[in-house]
Amino acid sequence: MxxxxxxxxxxxxxxxAVPAPLLSLRGxxxxxxxxxxxxxxxxDLRPGECLELTGPNGSGKSTLLRAIAGLYPDFDGTIDxxxxxxxxxxxxxxxxxxxxxxxxxxxxxxxxxxxxxxALERVGxxxxxxxxxxxxxxxxxxxxxLARLLLCPASLWLLDEPLTALDAAGHDLVRALIxxxxxxxxxxxxxxxQGLGLARARRLALGSVAPAQVPA
Amino acid sequence: xxxxxxxxxxFRAQLQRELVATARSLGEALNPLLFLFLAxxxxxxxxxxxxxxxxxxxxxxxxxxxxxxxxxxxxxxFRRDYDDGTLEQxxxxxxxxFVPVLAKVLAQWCVTGLAMTLIAPLAALLLYLPGQVxxxxxxxxxxxxxxxxxxxxxxxxxxxxxxxxxxxxxLLVLPLYVPTLIFGAGAIxxxxxxxxxxxxxxxxxxxxxxxxxxxPFAVLAALKISxxx
Amino acid sequence: xxLKELWHRLGSPRWFYQISGPLIWVLGSLATVLLVVGTVWxxxxxPPDYQQGDSFRIIYIHVPAAIxxxxxxxxxxxxxxxxxxxxxKLADMVIAAVVPFGMSMTAVALFTGAVWGKPxxxxxxxxxxxxxxxLVLLFLYLGLYALRQAVPRPEAAGRxxxxxxxxxxxxxxxxxxxxxxxxxxxQGATFTxxxxxxxxxEMWLPLLVNVIGIYCFFGANLAARLRxxxxxxxxxxxxxxxxxxxxxx
Numbered sequence: 001m002x003x004x005x006x007x008x009x010x011x012x013x014x015x016x017a018v019p020a021p022l023l024s025l026r027g028x029x030x031x032x033x034x035x036x037x038x039x040x041x042x043x044d045l046r047p048g049e050c051l052e053l054t055g056p057n058g059s060g061k062s063t064l065l066r067a068i069a070g071l072y073p074d075f076d077g078t079i080d081x082x083x084x085x086x087x088x089x090x091x092x093x094x095x096x097x098x099x100x101x102x103x104x105x106x107x108x109x110x111x112x113x114x115x116x117x118x119a120l121e122r123v124g125x126x127x128x129x130x131x132x133x134x135x136x137x138x139x140x141x142x143x144x145x146l147a148r149l150l151l152c153p154a155s156l157w158l159l160d161e162p163l164t165a166l167d168a169a170g171h172d173l174v175r176a177l178i179x180x181x182x183x184x185x186x187x188x189x190x191x192x193x194q195g196l197g198l199a200r201a202r203r204l205a206l207g208s209v210a211p212a213q214v215p216a
Numbered sequence: 217x218x219x220x221x222x223x224x225x226x227f228r229a230q231l232q233r234e235l236v237a238t239a240r241s242l243g244e245a246l247n248p249l250l251f252l253f254l255a256x257x258x259x260x261x262x263x264x265x266x267x268x269x270x271x272x273x274x275x276x277x278x279x280x281x282x283x284x285x286x287x288x289x290x291x292x293x294f295r296r297d298y299d300d301g302t303l304e305q306x307x308x309x310x311x312x313x314f315v316p317v318l319a320k321v322l323a324q325w326c327v328t329g330l331a332m333t334l335i336a337p338l339a340a341l342l343l344y345l346p347g348q349v350x351x352x353x354x355x356x357x358x359x360x361x362x363x364x365x366x367x368x369x370x371x372x373x374x375x376x377x378x379x380x381x382x383x384x385x386x387l388l389v390l391p392l393y394v395p396t397l398i399f400g401a402g403a404i405x406x407x408x409x410x411x412x413x414x415x416x417x418x419x420x421x422x423x424x425x426x427x428x429x430x431x432p433f434a435v436l437a438a439l440k441i442s443x444x445x
Numbered sequence: 446x447x448l449k450e451l452w453h454r455l456g457s458p459r460w461f462y463q464i465s466g467p468l469i470w471v472l473g474s475l476a477t478v479l480l481v482v483g484t485v486w487x488x489x490x491x492p493p494d495y496q497q498g499d500s501f502r503i504i505y506i507h508v509p510a511a512i513x514x515x516x517x518x519x520x521x522x523x524x525x526x527x528x529x530x531x532x533x534k535l536a537d538m539v540i541a542a543v544v545p546f547g548m549s550m551t552a553v554a555l556f557t558g559a560v561w562g563k564p565x566x567x568x569x570x571x572x573x574x575x576x577x578x579x580l581v582l583l584f585l586y587l588g589l590y591a592l593r594q595a596v597p598r599p600e601a602a603g604r605x606x607x608x609x610x611x612x613x614x615x616x617x618x619x620x621x622x623x624x625x626x627x628x629x630x631x632q633g634a635t636f637t638x639x640x641x642x643x644x645x646x647e648m649w650l651p652l653l654v655n656v657i658g659i660y661c662f663f664g665a666n667l668a669a670r671l672r673x674x675x676x677x678x679x680x681x682x683x684x685x686x687x688x689x690x691x692x693x694x
Binding site: 031032073 | 598600601681
């Protein structure tokens with residue numbers, strides 16, 4: 001299932017050379033409503049790496065993730081990203097459809113419909129296949145959303161506040177999923193204001209840049 | 217393993233999703249049709265229920281109200297998907313991107329244009345439209361309404377991210393509806409005068425075909441812009 | 446400078462700002478001279494119409510306004526394509542700058558049309574082909590204006606307007622044709638590219654002068670608005686701040 005990723009990255013020594021980055025940012029600068037969110041950001045994310053994106057509200061975490069995903073075009077600099085999977089603020093589930101129907105739709109957009117039952121079991125939602133998402137709690141919806149990570153293979157995960165609405169077991173689940181992705185040679189960027197608590201994660205704090213001076 | 221389904225599979229999956237979702241919120245989908253009837257009744261009451269007046273204006277009344285009922289339905293076309301985050305996933309994942317857009321538009325047309333065509337005989341009855349004109353009226357609705365849905369979808373896509381998009385949507389979309397209105401109502405008028413209306417019907421077909429061919433690309437571009445928040 | 450270089454330069458608002466200063470004065474003075482000459486000639490010296498008498502003279506304002514209002518929309522649609530395909534900032538500013546101008550010219554054309562209609566047709570408003578398509582054009586302009594006001598982020602607002610302008614541009618010929626089929630009362634076009642005008646030269650020459658004059662006015666107006674837009678949007682950059690502080694750059 002993960003053959004398209006970079007299996008050698010799990011063991012860099014065996015691979016010999018440093019693997020090519022899955023994400024390169026060069027001179028990334030972004031301004032919104034006359035406020036500078038980040039400036040001249042350079043970043044390489046290689047297989048097996050996880051980046052925790054921290055910073056106060058409004059510091060540009062979501063904007064950076066959306067820019068990498070390709071949803072936000074107004075930046076200067078270059079973004080060179082591998083095929084990515086973006087999990088946004090919103091769960092990305094139609095509340096009128098059941099968990100399985102939602103995931104089958106995602107499979108049609110690019111993924112696999114074969115492992116839906118297993119994926120739901122893995123995120124602790126076994127038996128919820130036919131339950132409409134309307135009847136689920138916010139945390140349960142997030143869990144169904146996380147099942148997408150198992151169904152749609154992508155070498156780069158972009159997670160925007162994945163811990164929102166989840167209980168302690170849910171936090172463990174997210175950590176385990178991210179560690180699994182890293183072990184497979186994928187990469188993860190995770191925006192979070194509370195911290196993931198991952199030992200091996202790199203960290204980038206946004207919001208340290210002063211607001212751009214705009215003459216009134 | 218991650219072989220993407222072809223465009224046909226994508227189209228089918230999206231269409232199925234839309235139809236299932238519509239079936240589960242059927243009340244919402246039926247509201248514009250109820251509005252159509254209510255408004256026709258109001259017209260009949262406002263014009264004093266006089267047979268001649270209603271007969272003369274039937275084509276215009278039907279078409280204007282169909283435009284407005286379409287407009288009412290359009291607000292919900294992308295709103296739910298925008299709010300629950302599936303719209304951004306569709307734009308990110310679907311390749312080619314216009315395929316699911318086309319499927320959404322088709323599903324929307326089924327519950328607006330097609331449904332309105334099917335209930336139009338009842339509307340014609342209320343407006344005393346002569347029987348021999350009914351065929352022309354139905355044909356104009358059938359071939360003219362796809363253009364309404366597609367052009368409306370462009371407006372809906374442009375306004376989906378805005379808090380109060382409703383009135384703006386009307387301002388953006390209604391001027392674009394003018395040709396369809398002219399040919400649609402004109403055809404019914406011609407037919408009721410006993411003249412041939414095939415020219416107008418061909419025009420409606422041409423406009424719809426142009427809209428269906430080019431429109432989805434405009435809708436896709438507009439959706440991307442609305443998602444830039 | 447080759448065309449390709451010019452195209453690249455146009456991508457830089459700063460460059461446009463630097464070269465466009467004299468443009469306002471050249472086009473502006475040309476517009477003043479032409480419009481004064483054309484209007485005085487048309488209103489005072491051109492012969493009266495044998496049927497309409499002096500009331501036809503409003504043509505010298507009505508026709509130029511109507512022509513330039515339609516051209517302005519065409520320009521905006523073209524700018525929309527440039528913005529979406531090449532992401533050229535200046536194209537966005539062109540759309541923003543043209544909307545108020547086109548809107549007011551459409552309104553002028555509709556108003557003078559009504560004033561002309563009263564003595565000619567006996568009523569202020571007639572639903573004929575051209576008045577109707579001008580009215581639809583006004584709504585298209587109003588829609589663009591309202592959309593730009595409604596979208597909070599300026600970059601997104603520009604692109605949204607570009608999409609709408611392009612859709613409108615594709616629709617305009619269809620609207621015009623459908624409306625013409627629907628009803629035709631209006632007198633034929635005063636100018637067409639293929640036929641010589643039916644009026645005598647001493648009547649249409651001042652009109653031609655005014656049409657050229659109003660295009661010059663459009664150019665000057667556009668350049669002035671673009672320069673303002675550029676200053677407004679680039680106000681955080683060092684070159685604009687330099688301008689404000691008065692250091693020549």
